[in-house]
Amino acid sequence: MIFNIIVGFIIPWICLVIAQLPNKLKLVLRVLPISSLMAFLLNDFFVKHGFWIVKPIFDENESYSAIPYNLGLYPVWGIFLIYFIERRIWSPIIFICIWSIGITVAEYVLVAMGRVVYDNGWHITWTLISYIVAFSIVYLYSKSNRKL
Template identity: 35%
Template sequence: MLGNILLGMVVPILLAVWILRRNLKILVIYYPLGVAIASCINNVGFNYFWNILPNTRNQSFAALPMNLGIYPIAGCLMMYAIIVKDAKPWVAILVSALSLTLLEWLAKMMGHVIYFNGWNIIWTFLSYLLPFVLAYGYSKIMRYTK
């Protein structure tokens, strides 16, 4: 569990605060959205499609560091690339989804993630792609409400 906390939450948050220190508004706007989406997807996934180590009575507890760390931070960094660095949105979305998919594939190869009920790496990619598309759509809505 210490590895989940360090690699899934502490390191990503420190990295994001360092990168986004002059753009904290991005963290304030997109971090809560990322936490909400990650929690919803993982709660469904743990019941039907995947499991991560360490095994706990409530599998959502094992994913809590990732739900509070790497997943929302990846969305914030993607939005930073789009808003501040003028990255093309679909390129940023695909790179972000592919990056998280690669990290999960590595965790799966090391035995830290277990898939079942037909779940595979393609579904994993789509489960990362959808939240990034939602975050980008949210940013478009936020621009119209200013």
């Protein structure tokens, strides 16, 4: 579980804290809730239905091991996504695809290490699709709440 806390929570938040983003607090307040919500919803739904599991299993509840990622890596990744989309270097679709590929590669490393195990026909392509859907929702929500 220490690995999950360090990789999934501490390192992402350190990266966000040291990043020089203008209006960082407003961005965090706007994106953090929806990013965490998407992470919790997707992880809990798919773990409950046996598509994947994050190891180690903690206290006989498979969802506990994903909490550091749900509160760290995924929301921070979403915050950076929205930051770069709002800088408008490329279109949001391109950024969402690049971000989804990046986080899918990171998850693939965890799968290769045995920290995440897929089952019931789940594979890395489904993972990519789930990230595209989740980040699209985060983007749409953030776009609708830009005034915050």
